[in-house]
Amino acid sequence: MRSAKKAALTAPRATALAALLAFGAGVAWAQAGNYPITPKQRSTAQQVAQEGVPLSELSPNAPDSYTVKSGDTLWDISKLFLKSPWRWPELWGMNMDQIRNPHLIYPGQVLFLDKSNGRGRLRVGEPVGAGGRLSPRIRASDVNAGIPAINLAQIEPFLNEAVIFEPNALAAAPRIVAAQENRKLLTKGDLAYTRGDLQGQRNFRVFREPAPLVDPTTREILGYEAVYLGTVELTRRADAPGTNLADTTAIVPDTFTITSTRQEITTGDRLAPVPAREFYNHVPRAPEGDMVGQIVSVYGEAVRAGQNQIVALNRGKRDGLEPGHVLALWTNGRTIVDRTDPKNPSVKLPDERHGLLYVFRTFDRMSYALILSVKEPVSAGDRFTAP
The missing domain is CATH 2.40.10.410 (FlgT, C-terminal domain)
Incomplete structure (x- = not known):
């Protein structure tokens, strides 16, 4: 197995691949700063890169080689090679010349584990072709094409739905005061009438029943968690022309359309602005201090x-x-x-x-x-x- 790996990863191939990865990493970093690598993580990786990882730190069933597949995550691969998957900087640092950015690991790449001299070092390559040799290949440097840190499908629904309000901001948030045609419960496509300061926003999430979250030991109220109900979009502002022709002194609410529902919406429910969507791919790692x-x-x-x-x-x-x-x-x-x-x-x-x-x-x-x-x-x- 070792001879096959040595033949597959010749010096020219390693140099070429390192150059390609370095170029791709530079473009990726220029495009987005969404992949933080802390100074401590980089320091750990550099230290490990000099000598490799002790074999005692490798997973007992770590394979000699592994081909990255679609659907893999950095967490999955870390678990495959290391006993402690959060120690990914050591997995990355096994060969910093070739893996300059741990997020630029793609399906189809082959990871080779070299256990020579009592240390573990990771090499990256491509599948061997019909000619039995590896050849450099330029890959488009779209940061979204690399494998994610974890399975984002597990947390994506909660990125906008799970919110802790500090303090209870919903108490002063815009609220639904009436429903279309005196309906008690609202679903997608229905109209809802609201009062409150929209602060120039058009799209909102809808929440109900904010409950205090209490520290189990100190009994301090740390924040408020509310039940997520759905989303609404502003259809007509209260001051829009023609909304109050009969009585110019009356209070007129804003009009919203229900755009999605997780649960049925009713009067009294509160509105919170929809935050800007963020690209999420934080890498798994241990806190730097005691926690x-x-x-x-x-x-x-x-x-x-x-x-x-x-x-x-x-x-x-x-x-x-x-x-x-x-x-x-x-x-x-x-x-x-x-x-x-x-x-x-x-x-x-x-x-x-x-x-x-x-x-x-x-x-x-x-x-x-x-x-x-x-x-x-x-x-x-x-x-x-x-x-």
Whole structure:
């Protein structure tokens, strides 16, 4: 296997590929600053690039080679080669000459794991053609073509729907005061009449019943979470010509059309502007410092959560949490009575680590995270730490 890899990755090929990747990385960085690589991550990668990764840090089942497939994520590939997938800078740093930007890894590329001299180094190439040789190939440098950090389908619905209002901004937000033809419930295509300052916006999300989110330990209100109902678009402003011909002194509401619904909308529901869409591809990584906190709530109506569900955390931007941070989940050890001791003392069993969280959205004092993996159901009060 080693001889095949050596033949496939000749010096001219490596040099050419490195040049292509470096060029592509430069174009990608010029096009968008959506792929942050921190100084610490770069430093780690540079250090690892000099000597490789100890074999003890590799996954026991790490393959000698792997062909990147459509649908793969950086998290998947990191798990394939490393015991701790959040340590992706070390996977990237195995060969910085060829992988200058970890986001420029594409379906069809082949990753080769070199385990010579007791260290692990990753090489990147292309499938061997009919002639048995690899040839350089120019690839369009569209940053969206590279593999994502994680499966974005798992979090994309929550990027606009899961919102923590700090403080309860919905209390003063525009509100629906009446419905078309005195209807009680509104669905897509119906008209809704609202009052409140639109601040020049036309497109809004609709929320209901903001509830306080309370820190499990301090009992401090950290923010307010509301039920997402759908979206509306401004159809006619209150001051539009012809809206108040009969009585020029009457209060006239703005008119909105319901453009989408997750649940039925009714009077009293509140409006919040639709934020500008952001390109999301934060890479999984560990926080740079110590991190300890608790789960505040499970998103939605569930009391306990499992894999691929969303939870709210009592740590946010002010605590150093950023999108992409990976956290370890811990289950609280039970308190038991030691029946083997004649005095029957109470004994607190140790906490056990049993899962991983992926932070995808942060607010000042709170964050939302996706449960990547878990052994036991998760509930409010459960503890998390840096991995």
